[in-house]
Amino acid sequence: MKLFGKYDFVVLSVIIFLMFFLLIVRIPSRDSLKKIAVEINGKESYIFDKNGIYEIKNNGKKLMTIEILDHKVRVLRSTCPDKLCVKSGWLKNSNAAIVCVPNRIVIHYKKFPDFKRSGIDAYTW
């Protein structure tokens, strides 16, 4: 005669499944780290997840052109006077952002931050 009946295994399986489910739902999807969000005036206006060159517009007015390549992003052209956003170069770290103050645009990875025990969390500049 077996020490465990079939209902014991059912109960065990359900409990183990629930435990793994609880752990998994709290781990962010890696795919979301690859999406790039563009906020204009504090509102998320664009989400990109494919390579390409995209125009960023607000109320039909073209503000800037960005390039996305292999999950990195940079500003190619901007209507702002100082072009500091263009000079920012590639955005590579999910804990950083490209900012255009005159156009009030913030470009960052969709799922941020990505804080770990190691790796840079912020930049002083």
Add this chain to the structure above:
Amino acid sequence: MREKYSKEFINQRKKSWYFTYGLIAILIVIVFVVSFRRPPDYVVKDEISLGTHVRVVVSSKYSGKILDSIFREFRRIDSKFNPYNPNSKIYRINHSNGNWVEVDDEILFILKKSLYYADLTGGAFDFTLGRLIKLWGFDSENSEKRIPSSDEINETLKHIGYDKVEIDGNKVRLHDGVWLDFGAIVKGYAIDRAVQIAKKIDPKATGFVDAGGDIGIIGPKFGGADWIVGIRNPRGESQQDTIGVIYLKEGAVATSGDYERFFISNGKRYYHIFNPKTGYPAKGVISATVVANSCLDADALATAIFNLGIEYSLTYIPRYGGQAFIVDENQKIHKTKGFLYFEQVH
């Protein structure tokens, strides 16, 4: 009636049940502790304020309230201290035609702190450069930047000098038409206020406030680890190219650089940190990072280093309560001895 199972078998099965379900109970407790008892995830909010990018990262049961309160405070400080906004209080003081103006405790605090640093650094930190900043076009990101003529600069220098600011009780008077510009200190002050607000709402909150690369720590990462802050390479191709890393569990760090607001004319770089004696951008330093207890102090000292010079800064910045990491115009790095402390994990 015949007994179906022996007593020995039933006892064995009971023991197995106790063991198995006991194990499961322990696992459930562990999973719940890991999943729910750990601090809440970090929440991030970005906004543009004080003419720069502000990012707040916070982990708290009251993250939403903390973020709303902090950004409300940033907007308030921005509208109050922007000297080029006709609705701001500083604009009104600057245009008071040499008359006494009554100020509130907050403006008085910033004024006295600015005077303290101006005195301490022998004028290397000067908060009366408003007219000069406007002349060069650095008063707004939308202003046209240009190299003024030497006549224009000499004329403007007559309206500069922290010794032309007079305080009597809660009143202030500006002589010789000087314009206040607290740009080199108010960002640090806003960060200190943000950290205070977060800690007041939730003393257990952790995270940091980052305004244009000046950072104030709310609390250690995950409740006990250092925040890892990269120091931007002033001549790097990307904002994320670094020349150093520091580890902070508390306190603040501020950096001033010739790459924040600048324009290039005939191959020469002109930027927003001025020598109050010449009226031209300061020379010799291209980036200065200061770690201090408060962001206001770090911000003021990082700006002062541009006019203090490297040797003087390495000696005196620690006496003023900061530790410095300086990059000179040849891209050579200079550090105060105590800066090493922040380059190590604790």
